[in-house]
Amino acid sequence: MKCNRNIIVGVSLRVFEVIAAITGQGLICARDVMGKTVGYLHSVNRKVIKMEYEEIKNRLAPCGLHCGKCFAFSDGDIVESSRQLKASLGNFDVYAERFVELLDQPVFKKYPAFKEMLDLFSMAGCSGCRKENCKLFKNCKVRSCSEQKGVDFCFQCSDFPCGNTGFDEHLNRRSVAINRQMAQIGIEKYYDEIKDEPRY
Numbered sequence: 625m626k627c628n629r630n631i632i633v634g635v636s637l638r639v640f641e642v643i644a645a646i647t648g649q650g651l652i653c654a655r656d657v658m659g660k661t662v663g664y665l666h667s668v669n670r671k672v673i674k675m676e677y678e679e680i681k682n683r684l685a686p687c688g689l690h691c692g693k694c695f696a697f698s699d700g701d702i703v704e705s706s707r708q709l710k711a712s713l714g715n716f717d718v719y720a721e722r723f724v725e726l727l728d729q730p731v732f733k734k735y736p737a738f739k740e741m742l743d744l745f746s747m748a749g750c751s752g753c754r755k756e757n758c759k760l761f762k763n764c765k766v767r768s769c770s771e772q773k774g775v776d777f778c779f780q781c782s783d784f785p786c787g788n789t790g791f792d793e794h795l796n797r798r799s800v801a802i803n804r805q806m807a808q809i810g811i812e813k814y815y816d817e818i819k820d821e822p823r824y
C-alpha cells in the first residue's frame with residue numbers, strides 16, 4: 625500500500641487525528657522507529673476509515689482483481705521498482721557487453737532484452753479499472769456493468785455470480801472466488817490480507 629504520509633508511532637491519538645484532518649486525501653502509515661509499517665491511520669480515526677475504502681477501491685477493480693499490483697498500473701510497485709532499478713543501472717549497457725568476456729558470463733548478452741522489459745515496466749500508465757478501460761482484459765464487461773448496477777464490487781450485486789463478466793473460465797473462477805472472500809470477511813480485511821501479495 626502506498627503511503628502518502630509516514631509518521632512514527634508514539635504520538636498521541638489526538639495528534640494522529642489532527643494530521644488526518646489536515647492532510648485530507650491519502651493514506652497515512654504509522655511506522656516504528658525502524659521504518660516498519662505497524663498500522664494505518666484509518667484504524668484510529670473513523671473519518672479516515674471512509675477514505676481507506678475509497679483508496680482500496682482505486683486499487684481493487686469491481687471484479688476483485690488487484691490493479692495495484694498490475695504491471696500496467698501507474699501507481700503500482702512494479703513501475704516504481706522498475707524505475708528505481710533503471711536509474712540505479714545507469715549506463716550498464718556498456719558494462720554488460722564487457723562483462724561477457726571479462727567475467728566469462730554469456731548471460732550478460734541478454735541485457736538488452738532485460739532492459740527492454742524494464743523500459744516497458746517503467747512506462748506503465750494505467751490509472752486503474754475505475755478510471756479507464758482495462759488494457760489486459762479487453763473483453764471485460766464488469767466495469768461498465770457494475771456502474772450500471774450501482775455496485776462497487778460484483779459480490780454486492782443481486783446477480784452475482786453471473787455469466788456477464790466477459791472473462792474466460794479461469795479468470796471468471798478467480799473473480800468469483802475473490803468476491804466470495806470479500807463478501808465473507810469484508811473489503812478492508814480482504815485488502816489488508818492481499819495488499820502485499822504479488823498478483824502473478
Ligand code: SF4
Pocket residue numbers: 685689690691692694695696697698750751752753754756757758759760761
Ligand atoms: S485496469 Fe487492467 S491494465 Fe489497468 S491496472 Fe487494472 S488490471 Fe492493470
Ligand code: SF4
Pocket residue numbers: 765766769770773775777778779781782783784785786787788789
Ligand atoms: S451482473 Fe455480473 S458483472 Fe455485472 S456487477 Fe453483477 S456480478 Fe458483476
